[in-house]
Amino acid sequence: MSISKEQIKKAFVSDPKDIGEEAYNNQDWYEEDFQRLRYILATCNMSPGDPYSEKPKQLIIGQEDNRFFDCIDFDYQGGYEIKDEKRLLELINMSDSEVADYVYNNEYNWIGDDYDHISQYLFKIMNYWQDVVEYDTEDLENIDCMTVTTRVRKWIQDGNYKSENKYEVAYNILMDYVDNLPDDVHKRLNKIGL
Numbered sequence: 001m002s003i004s005k006e007q008i009k010k011a012f013v014s015d016p017k018d019i020g021e022e023a024y025n026n027q028d029w030y031e032e033d034f035q036r037l038r039y040i041l042a043t044c045n046m047s048p049g050d051p052y053s054e055k056p057k058q059l060i061i062g063q064e065d066n067r068f069f070d071c072i073d074f075d076y077q078g079g080y081e082i083k084d085e086k087r088l089l090e091l092i093n094m095s096d097s098e099v100a101d102y103v104y105n106n107e108y109n110w111i112g113d114d115y116d117h118i119s120q121y122l123f124k125i126m127n128y129w130q131d132v133v134e135y136d137t138e139d140l141e142n143i144d145c146m147t148v149t150t151r152v153r154k155w156i157q158d159g160n161y162k163s164e165n166k167y168e169v170a171y172n173i174l175m176d177y178v179d180n181l182p183d184d185v186h187k188r189l190n191k192i193g194l
Helices: 005-012 026-031 034-043 085-093 096-105 114-129 166-175 183-191
Strands: 072-074 080-082 133-138 146-152 156-158 161-163
Touching: 005 034, 005 085, 005 114, 026 034, 026 114, 034 072, 034 085, 034 096, 034 114, 114 133, 114 146, 156 166, 161 166
Parallel strands: none
Antiparallel strands: 072 080, 133 146, 156 161
């Protein structure tokens, strides 16, 4: 069994039109979108009930600790590591209503580092798993809400080379011909450590 990058993208990456210009409460923000809700389940260790309560929660039959936690790990460069393929596949294949029911029935609550948590999703997922817009955050000192800023990406592409930096594309084009360069060019490049 193998889970493709496209399956992961479909399950965890929000449509850019579903991300607003402000965010203030990460529980609400994640519950607005099923891709973000799946991300929370995969990355947040949760138990049923209020995590801030001094009394231990009496579980209701059917409630459980979040079984999807740590089934996949996302990094800040668009990479990922599948840690539990069976659980990840289960999470990916759940319908949106099943995901919502799982969170609701277990009374999961992840209110806490609101702005950090939202920024984590934007920077780990949205900035690397889609290429339409780039996200950033501002007004982190504002207790009412932070601002989510966007910048439409302007890609330059030549064949398989794609970047927003024309010099990077040019470099990759030139590297296609490095074996055909005259010897004196190789000597000059070696002289400067390339």
